[in-house]
Amino acid sequence: MSAPAHVARFRELLARLLGWTFADDDAQPLGAMLRERAAANGMSADAYLARLAARRWEAESAVLIERLSITETYCFRHGEQFAALREDALPERADARSAQRTMRMLSVACSSGEEAYSLAITGRQVRPDPDWIISVTGIDANPAVLRKAEGAWYSAWSLRETPDGVRRRWFRPENGGYRVVDEIRRLVRFQRANVAEPDEALWRPGQYDVIFCRNLLMYLTTDVTRALVERMTEALVPGGYLFLGHTDSLGRDPAGLELRHTHRTFYYRRTGGPPPAQRIASLPTRTEPAPGPDVPEAAPPADDNAYEQALELLRQERFTDALKLIAAPRSGPVRQRDRLLHGVLLAQSGRLDEAIALARRLSDENGLNPDAHQLLGLCLEDGSAVAEAIGQYRLAAYLDPGFALPRMRLGQLARRQGDDRAAAGELERALELLAREDDQRITLFGGGFGRIALTVVCRSELDACGVHP
Structure with a gap:
């Protein structure tokens, strides 16, 4: 078997045993890992792969997991999600659990424990009175990080x-770092678990009020992702909450879950249970929702063709003429698509402050509109607010997993920041989505490039990352 064939077989076995997937640019480090582990076990590459495939090999699996895991994390990572947990999800669950007086939470892929302890601290802050039982379980496949989690000691960088108030109340200075106070440590337990394998006790239906599973799904195979999402959904009590990472999306209407948007972040609530304090509508499939069967569509204004004319002028890069047309007084209602086009034209004309203000109004009025977030991201990026622009692109891609253009910008920005792995994934x-991208979106957000030109640019960026699709 050739060296490339060895690596391909190694990737296949890792996917089968651990549920992990790897990008094409991981071939070289995987090949080095394969040679190292085969030599450590006194085997040829062929013999090592045959043994790995034959039957459970716990000791070797533990080594592979330790060596291949991505373990970077810190306490209260993505604070907007913890704000939503503290101010929305947990108070609602406390009302629902008033008879049982208990709340259970799960941290999936908990790594070295920072997320699990953050959940416990948040639960402790929210609990209605001291009689309540707060329980957090952290799971990970990597035994090394679980040992660190049990120790509950973290550097200042992890905090x-x-x-500051949370650090002073729930952490104690020790050996140049900080240790979680015993009151919180008693609320948390850790266990080793492989999300690619079923576990009846861990995934017992209806046992968790909250599950955090952040930035894991992107590393799993499609089949393992599907099975894990089903298990997590079933393991939530009706009305329980699922928080995913910004890189993960379950699409518009995942089975058994409804999307919520508060605190400038998105998360999911399992259907059923008591009515939530705030419920949001299902995501629209386009910028303008289609009329229901019993609601007639509003009559278009007499000059409705102004939109199409302005769009054509945009294609011709006649921004000033298009802007005059789309901003002219209308004889009927101004639709959301007109305002979106107006914002694009303001940006193209160099009137960034006005474009940003309009884009923010659009996203504030409908936080579930991916096009509004894409427009805001483009305006902010041009205005040198790159970090906020990245957040807007992530929201656009999260809200519409089929939207190619935010993925492209995220990839280009990741490459600019030197993160070739993240850039290649985006x-x-x-590139996969561009073939199906909506023509109007390409006109609005393609920067003057057509579908073919955008595809060429995307391939060129991928080549620069060392990835060849």
């Missing part, structure tokens, strides 16, 4: 996003 996804 970089932790509010650009590969963008």
Whole structure:
């Protein structure tokens, strides 16, 4: 078997045993890992792969998991999600659990424990009175990080996003770092678990009020992702909450879950249970929702063709003429698509402050509109607010997993920041989606490039990352 064939077989076995998937640019480090582990076990590459495929090999699996895991994390990472947990999800669950006086939470792929302890601290802050039982379980496949989690000691860098008051109350200075106080440690337990394998006790239906599973799904195979999402959904109590990472999306209408948007973040609530305090509509499939069967569509204004004319002028890069047309007084209602086009034209004309203001109004009025977030991202990026622009692109891609253009911008920005692995993942996804991208979206957000030109640009960026789709 050739060296490339060895690596391909190694990737296949890792996918089968652990549920993990790897990008094409991982071939070289995987090949080095394969040679190292085969030599450590006194085997040829062929013999090592045959043994790995034959039957359970716990000791070797533990080594592979330790060596291949991505373990970077910190306390209260993505604070907007913890704000939604503290101010929306947990108070609602406390009302629903008033008879049982208990709340159970699960941290999936908990790594070295920062997320699990952050959940416990948040639960402790929210609990209605001291008689309540707060329970957090952290699971991970990597035994090394679980040992660190049990120790509950962290450097100042791990607490970089932790509010000062929280750090003072729930952590104690020790050996140049901080240790979680015993009161919180008693609320948390850790166990080793492989999400690619079923576990009846861990995934017992209806046992968790909240599950955090952030930035894991992107590393799993499609089949394992599907099975894990089903298990998590079933393991939530009706009305329970699922928080995913910004890189993960379950699409518009995942089975058994409804999307919520508060605190400038998105998360999911399992259907059923008591009515939530705030419920949001299902995502529209286009910028303008289609009329229901019993609601007649509003009559278009007499000059409705102004939109199409302005769009054509945009294609011709006649921005000033298009802007005059789309901003002219209308004889009927101004539709959302007209305002979106108006914002694009303001940006193209260099009137960034006005474009940003309009884009923010659109996203505030309908936080579930991916096109509004894409427009805002483009305006902010041009205005040198790159970090906020990245957040807007992530929201656009999260809200519409079929939207190619935010993926492309995320890939280009990741490459600019030197993160070729993240760039390759985003650009590969963008390239896959570009063939099906909506023509009007390409006109609005393609920067003057057509579908073919965008595809060429995307391939060129991928080549620069060392990935060849």
